[in-house]
Amino acid sequence: MKADFWHEKWHSNEIGFDQAKVNPLLQQHFAVLELTPGSKVFVPLCGKSIDMVWLLEQGMHVVGVELSEDAIKRFFAAIEVAPAIAEVDGFKCYQAEQLTIYVGDIFALKTKHVGDIAVTYDRASLVALPEEMRLNYCQHLRQITSGAPQLLITFDYDQSAQDGPPFSISASEVAHHYANHYAIKLLASVPVKGGLKGGCDALEELRLLQ
Template sequence: MQADFWYDKWSSNEIGFDQNQPNPLLVAQWPALNLQPGAKVFVPLCGKSIDMVWLLQQGFQVVGNELSEEAIQRFFQSLEIEPNITQVGDFTLYQTTMVRIYVGDFFALKDTHLGLVDATYDRASLVALPAEMRIDYAQHLQTITNRATQLLITFDYDQSQQAGPPFAIPAAEIETHYGSENQLKQLASMPVKGGLKGGCEALEQVWLVAAENSVVQKD
């Protein structure tokens, strides 16, 4: 998956992965993370996701990363906010009081860019990457966030029926990426209404990924 793929998607407005409303699974399952207002949430490959607006409205700080600068410009335009724009190494940093977004290569991010992260929200990042990139992505994500508790939203479907993205991420793969050092808990699983991309039957699933010494909400 080359960078040009995502640049072309944004420039041609082919952004079906974007949403007009906060993801219902985010809204329903976020309390499982037990975060206090003011906590910092990292959103990788964030685009101009309205989910970040919802997180801000709940009183959380948001730090994001995105390859497409156009996507981030659109995000701040939608908020009618003029961000402060600076250059931080290889990244262009867009920031306001409660949100910071680093425009650039995810794999160039370091923990020093993010600071202390209380949680990660991944709705459109892992599922956007082909299989050969997902192992490196998951390892790097845990490194730069110090294995912060994660709310992870995925799709499960017959990959032979449709090409990604979004790609199918079965439970066994989530175990491979995150199971060795974390507790994994599937919080919800629901059929995609109308099918994925208008046809392929699929399940949208939400997982809680928490370091083994973390305290997470029990049933």
Template structure:
């Protein structure tokens, strides 16, 4: 799976992964993060998530990284915002009040370009990446964020019954990626109603990752 896979999905509007409501797990568990008013939250591989709309409405500042420029053009249009667009290294930077989105390969995003953030909300990034990419991703995310606290949501299911994405991420794998860097707390394990894509039993694991 490479960048062209996601570009094709957005170009063809095959975006079943895009949720039509704010994620209820964000609403329920954001308080597990230590956030002051106006905190800056980073959403990796954010798409045009409605979670961004909600976070902005709550007075948070939002940063994101997304491969598809189509997704980000739609995001700003749906927010009724006209972005300032600039080039930052290999990335395109879309910005408006309290919002910064970096378009391109997340591995081209540096900590300097991203700037200071107070937390990471990873609902759809780690689970979207194939196994061979996830270790590199988790290390990169920790590095560019200066080990910012995280709210991490993962699917877990029998991977032999269903192809990803989203991929299955076990508790053991979360510890492999983040256990040496963060204190890990599993907040909840919730069954997915009807199973994953209606094909196999699955649950979502909600983690909070806190800097030692």
């Protein structure tokens, strides 16, 4: 899946993956992490997720990365914040209080950019990638976050019933990517109301990788 695919999605406003409300599973289970104010939460492929606003409200320092600059411009416009913008190692870096977002390819991001991450919140990143990209993504994510724990949200559904993204990620695939590095705990598995993309029966699942 190439960069042009996502740029076109944002350009044409085909962003059904974007949520109007904070993810309930994040709200219900975030406390299990026992983070202190100022802890860094990394949000890969963050888009303009409102979840980042909620994390900021909990006193977290949010670090995101996103391919589409349009998405990041929309995010800051929505929260009515004027960010400082700088060029950093080929990225455009948008910064505000307790918030840093890099615009560019996540695979070019390094530990020096994200800093000391307390937890990765992956709601829309792994599920956005086709199967052939997921192994490299998971390895890269572990590397740049120095193996930080994760809150991972995935969808489980019959992939033959519809195309992704979001793609179906089974429990066995999560284990394939992460079981050698983390203890994996399923925190929640709930039906997607109205079905995925308005029709396909699916489960939304939250796991703690620690």
